Amino acid sequence: MLTQLLDNLGEGNPQIFRELKGRLNRRSVESILFLSAISQCVLVGISSQRNCLGWSEEIVGGYCQQYETVIQWQFAFHTLSVMLPLLLFAGGVYLLSSDLVKEQRRGTLNFLRLSPRTSQNILLGKLLGVPVLLYLGLGLAIPLHLSCAIAAGVPFGWVFGFYAVIAASATFLYMASLLNALFVAEVQYQAIVSSALAGWLASCFVSFILYSLNWKESQFNEFVFKWFFWEYQKPNYELVFGWLFLSLVVAIYWIWQGLNRQFKNPNGTLLSKTQSYGLTASFQIWMVGLFYPWISPMAIQEDLMPMMLMMSILTVIMFLLIIPAISPQGQTLLDWARYAHEKRGRGLKRPSSKWQDWIWGEKSPSVVAIAINLGIVAVIWIPWILFWQGSFEAILKAGLGLVMTLNLIWIYSAIAQSLYFIKFPKPGLLAMGMVMVTLSLPALAFTLFFNTVSVNTTLWMLFVFGSPWFALTEASVMAIFLSLLGQFAAIAALTLTLNHQIHRAGASHSKLLFAAHQSNLAPKV
Secondary structure (H helix, E strand, C coil): CHHHHHHHHHHHCHHHHHHHHHHCCHHHHHHHHHHHHHHHHHHHHHHEEEEEEEEECCCCCCEEEEEEEEECHHHHHHHHHHHHHHHHHHHHHHHHHHHHHHHHHHCHHHHHHHCCCCHHHHHHHHHHHCCHHHHHHHHCCHHHHHHHHHHHCCCHHHHHHHHHHHHHHHHHHHHHHHHHHHHCCCCCCHHHHHHHHHHHHHHHHHHHHHHHCCCCCCCCCCCCCEECCEECCCCCHHHHHHHHHHHHHHHHHHHHHHHHHHHHCCCCCCCCHHHHHHHHHHHHHHHHHHCHHHHCCCCCHHHHHHHHHHHHHHHHHHHHHHHHHHCCCHHHHHHHHHHHHHHHHCCCCCCCCHHHHHHHCCCCCCHHHHHHHHHHHHHHHHHHHHCCCCCHHHHHHHHHHHHHHHHHHHHHHHHHHHHHCCCCCCHHHHHHHHHHHHHHHHHHHHHHHHCCCCCCHHHHHHHCCCCHHHHCCCCCHHHHHHHHHHHHHHHHHHHHHHHHHHHHHHCCHHHHHHHHHHHHHCCCC
16 A cells, blocks of 8 residues: 555656655654654653652651642743754754755755656655654654643644744745755855854744744733734734744745756846746835834824835845846847847747837846836835824825835846846846945945934935935925935946946947957048
């Protein structure tokens, strides 16, 4: 029966059959069973204490006549609740990262890419098969964990919500570790570093759950959570567990899209432009729900600007990930600039327009797609700003701050895109390094020389990201006008520069040589 089951599994997913066959040998399984049993016995022994039930004074000093062994079930439950996720996160990330690195160094990963099986099939086999011994060892501890929960009076709803969130978190981290291994396989000790980071995240996340979402009423762990109209009130922990699970499921979906594309085509973009629009919209709606208490009709005026600053910081972090994810590499850009106009019209009854290529094409520059993503951000946030119960001046300044913030993000993306045309071993690292310098250096320099945004507010709003949310409360109309004019001038200059780079890249090599030869032969006056 087991043989038939494995045969059926091998037909459905040969990769998982390959992983299970290589790992589920008798010696490994027996070792896991022994370690799991010993660990559980040690934990129960540590959690036990002996209480004296009868004391005798027959001898000097007295002695205990009868003992009672009591197991501290809540201590055992908390210990397992910390150790199981820690082992699951750190151990699984290490196993997956090291396995993929070995596949790449041996060259067998390219054979997997060339197999007739889909990339989803192969990746799913990796996720389920590589850490199978870890799954087995931790699964054997689940009955003890449930027994401790029952004995400690932990509600089943809390336990299963905890399991769902931990499973979703582990899935997200496993996919992130595979994606990271595809990018930095040549880096030494990356599996160890990734595992250590995953272990640290596990400890922080589980500590947050055990402290903030405790099933017991306590005045020391008051946790306030609101998302749109949902408000967490004890003991309704199901709401937060459900929100965490759904948020992680959406994050898993997007990282799975990137992992699948990167595995199929290492030289392509991590995300398509269409996927970036969906990612931006979902993240911004998720973030609007978090900040809803500040932008609801009951919000007070003083809270809006700091909230919008936090929103802009999270948004720029998102775009720092999206910009390299949808920006094609240098040779792809050169090929697109030279041959895209021919492919658009060759043999097609309804040739696609150039703008469709800019908006949807995966080989075109990303600046138009970034502008559309910024438009999605504006469309989501502007209605909330307009309906905010504040003065007209406060609403106008919040809208201007949003425009300035989005302008700066587009300027950063245009700088990054222009650097992708430069012949450099890793143009992506150069581009994002320059963006980080452009993002951080003005803030550091202005802080050292001007100390406060009240001095030279025009320059602050023009160069320093996030400063409009502070400077607009003190800036004059002329300072705001000059800052916007400077940003639009920078956008125009970068647009002209990108057009020049595209036209230059689109010219054939022989045409450039002929133009240079003609300039050398031109008569000198």
